[in-house]
Amino acid sequence: MNFDDSRLTAVGLLSEVHAGLMGRFAPVLTAAGLSEIDFETVIRLARSPGQRLRMSDLAAQTGLSTSGMTRVVDRLEREGLVKREACASDRRASYAALTDPGRERLESVLPQHLRDIDECLTGLLEAAELEAFLKTLRKIRDVVRPCATAGATEAGAVSESSEVPVRS
Template identity: 60%
Template structure:
């Protein structure tokens, strides 16, 4: 009836442990490098999502859907980043409820400064740790898991994070 010590040697537990620890370790490296450029992980994520979107802009709602933040969370991080000059709010003329977050030149510049180091870290601690064959296998596996747990399929998911490149077309 009580928890058995051997439970913690269950291969499922160790598998999750590997995923969690690999993710945590990488995230820590990323965060440290972001900080060198005055960015938090969330700010980097926002900058990236905006920069890869058509017109370098995204509605607040869509930005929330593409990040790990709620809409109110987006409101606040956009507040901070607007204050820091990394982006601007722009009203949507065709729908007065919506407003856009638009990356400024300074924001693109900042991202431009941050990305090379970011890619270097990924290569150093992740992709470069494996030979091409093993990396392909790892990514295939991750893709399968990602597609399975893809939040779009979840009912009670808190943050509806969209898959990678997805970028809804703005109507303004």
């Protein structure tokens, strides 16, 4: 067995980078009263058409179960950051929608969050490297998490702007 296999190195590096990024982002999110999943939820809503998503699509995008997403949305709803809206075409379905206070909370954290992203990720790459990196990440994401953009566009086609660039 070759323990120096490049496949093991690739997964190990990816895990180390993810842990490092989350450690870097956590203080800013925590100071704003947001957990990692809270932030992921509100940023996905903010980047979606009408700043809302069906609960089932939001669960698929985040990788949570529907009951797990219900608990997250319940908590965010109690804080006034998200509200539920009924689906006019399907009484069994509902939407999670970003509220004005949710958008304001997100806007308060984004400037520092984007500086952190630039400082320890995107700013380290030349424009062509970043473009290739994003293309590679999308290629991998589409295999390992094909539901990660569920409901991201009204027409069903995924635009780059509807994706969440960094899970934080």
